[in-house]
Amino acid sequence: MAAEEGEVRLIGAWPSPFVLRPRVALNLKWVEYEFLQEKFGEKSELLLRSNPVYKKIPVLLHHDKPVCESMIIVEYVDGAWANSGHAILPADTYERALHRFWAFYIDDKWFPSMFGIAKAETEEAKAESAEQAWAGLKLLEEAFEKLSKGKAFFGGDTIGYVDIALGSYLGWAKVIERMTGLKLFDEEKTPLLAVWAGRFCAHEAVKEVMPETEKLME
Amino acid sequence: MDQPAFSVKLLGSWADSHTHRVQLALKLKGLEFEYQEEDFINPSPALLLHNPVYKKVPALLHGGRSIVESVVILQYIDETWTDNPIMPADPFERAVTRFWCHFTDDKLAPAVGLVFSSSGEGQKAAVDQVHENLKLLERELKDGAFKGRRFFGGDKIGLLDIVLGCGSYWLAVFEEVMEVKLIDPESFPVFHAWLRDFEEQQEVKETIPAIDRLLEYARGIRQMMLSLSNSSSSSINNAAASSG
Numbered sequence: 001m002a003a004e005e006g007e008v009r010l011i012g013a014w015p016s017p018f019v020l021r022p023r024v025a026l027n028l029k030w031v032e033y034e035f036l037q038e039k040f041g042e043k044s045e046l047l048l049r050s051n052p053v054y055k056k057i058p059v060l061l062h063h064d065k066p067v068c069e070s071m072i073i074v075e076y077v078d079g080a081w082a083n084s085g086h087a088i089l090p091a092d093t094y095e096r097a098l099h100r101f102w103a104f105y106i107d108d109k110w111f112p113s114m115f116g117i118a119k120a121e122t123e124e125a126k127a128e129s130a131e132q133a134w135a136g137l138k139l140l141e142e143a144f145e146k147l148s149k150g151k152a153f154f155g156g157d158t159i160g161y162v163d164i165a166l167g168s169y170l171g172w173a174k175v176i177e178r179m180t181g182l183k184l185f186d187e188e189k190t191p192l193l194a195v196w197a198g199r200f201c202a203h204e205a206v207k208e209v210m211p212e213t214e215k216l217m218e
Numbered sequence: 219m220d221q222p223a224f225s226v227k228l229l230g231s232w233a234d235s236h237t238h239r240v241q242l243a244l245k246l247k248g249l250e251f252e253y254q255e256e257d258f259i260n261p262s263p264a265l266l267l268h269n270p271v272y273k274k275v276p277a278l279l280h281g282g283r284s285i286v287e288s289v290v291i292l293q294y295i296d297e298t299w300t301d302n303p304i305m306p307a308d309p310f311e312r313a314v315t316r317f318w319c320h321f322t323d324d325k326l327a328p329a330v331g332l333v334f335s336s337s338g339e340g341q342k343a344a345v346d347q348v349h350e351n352l353k354l355l356e357r358e359l360k361d362g363a364f365k366g367r368r369f370f371g372g373d374k375i376g377l378l379d380i381v382l383g384c385g386s387y388w389l390a391v392f393e394e395v396m397e398v399k400l401i402d403p404e405s406f407p408v409f410h411a412w413l414r415d416f417e418e419q420q421e422v423k424e425t426i427p428a429i430d431r432l433l434e435y436a437r438g439i440r441q442m443m444l445s446l447s448n449s450s451s452s453s454i455n456n457a458a459a460s461s462g
Contacts, residue, residue: 079309
């Protein structure tokens with residue numbers, strides 16, 4: 001759906017997994033938007049004005065009204081363009097609760113363990129973070145089995161809320177895998193997620209906006 | 219008002235603000251529920267079963283399903299029993315509500331917790347942090363997203379009132395136990411007035427424990443924390459002395 005000039009703008013930066021989330025959501029809803037790339041190391045006036053509390057990207061501006069926090073933006077996009085594309089959150093209230101819970105878990109516990117692998121200064125610390133990350137993925141593998149009901153995504157046939165929450169980290173996960181030689185989305189440990197990861201990255205709503213591993217490594 | 223087709227059970231702890239959030243929401247919706255008290259330190263087998271990831275209260279059990287994380291539970295309640303909505307209908311308003319809920323749990327609550335668990339310079343920094351956070355909320359109430367409203371939810375208590383309100387009583391408790399000024403009515407007049415109004419609501423009075431119990435509880439925990447840090451520093455001294 002073509003937006004009017006200036007109607008939908010997204011303040012962000014191409015490497016950020018958090019920025020990727022609203023981009024995928026907007027793509028799923030066929031919403032045209034202007035992408036305002038922040039300069040590296042600098043925060044624009046518009047960003048500071050639009051997100052005075054956190055001063056962080058992403059910020060969605062819809063008719064100049066700011067929406068902040070990546071997964072809140074995703075849910076906003078789902079509601080504001082409810083009649084376009086596919087629903088990002090399921091209709092069933094229990095499944096919605098499960099999607100919201102796992103998205104919370106991913107940011108609260110899983111991402112820090114994945115990031116911990118990159119930050120680790122000793123082999124032991126790295127191994128410990130990796131164990132935590134794999135343990136988390138095992139939980140997410142079970143969640144995938146339950147939520148996907150044999151279909152391609154956490155959202156079923158189409159990309160859903162948890163797909164976006166977890167999938168947005170795949171670019172950085174690949175960088176960490178290259179840097180450390182560790183396989184995060186391992187076919188043996190979490191077979192369903194290993195397949196899902198490739199499928200998510202190849203999806204037409206994702207592939208144009210998922211940062212390339214080589215570019216991230218620079 | 220429809221009662222749930224399946225029974226609703228809440229696993230909670232009496233002094234836990236996240237438990238209060240769920241209790242208040244259920245009350246506001248007029249829903250009957252069974253309550254099971256959980257020991258913070260020793261989670262029951264039921265709690266471990268229903269919240270294997272975090273092993274914490276609250277956990278809502280409904281028709282064989284378990285829902286955990288208080289803000290997730292509140293939205294589940296609101297979306298499953300649609301009378302007396304606690305979330306606004308408009309997507310932008312919903313995003314604003316969710317943002318400030320996130321702010322409450324991400325910034326305000328940890329700062330308040332730090333006031334309680336620290337002392338000296340660390341505590342002073344935590345108190346300043348609480349003030350900074352309250353300033354942001356005061357501004358939104360006075361001139362921003364919630365200007366002119368009685369409650370964050372409008373004329374009636376909404377989800378953000380529940381999230382902020384169930385927890386804000388610790389401000390007064392910690393003020394007394396820690397002897398610090400957290401929620402000065404002159405610095406935060408609108409927030410202060412909102413909190414008083416919130417705490418006067420019937421359902422809220424039925425949910426939040428009496429302040430005496432909260433004071434006693436807080437004093438007990440503070441004592442325990444202080445004595446633990448005293449004993450650990452003295453054992454360090456002893457160890458240093460014996461190896462020196």
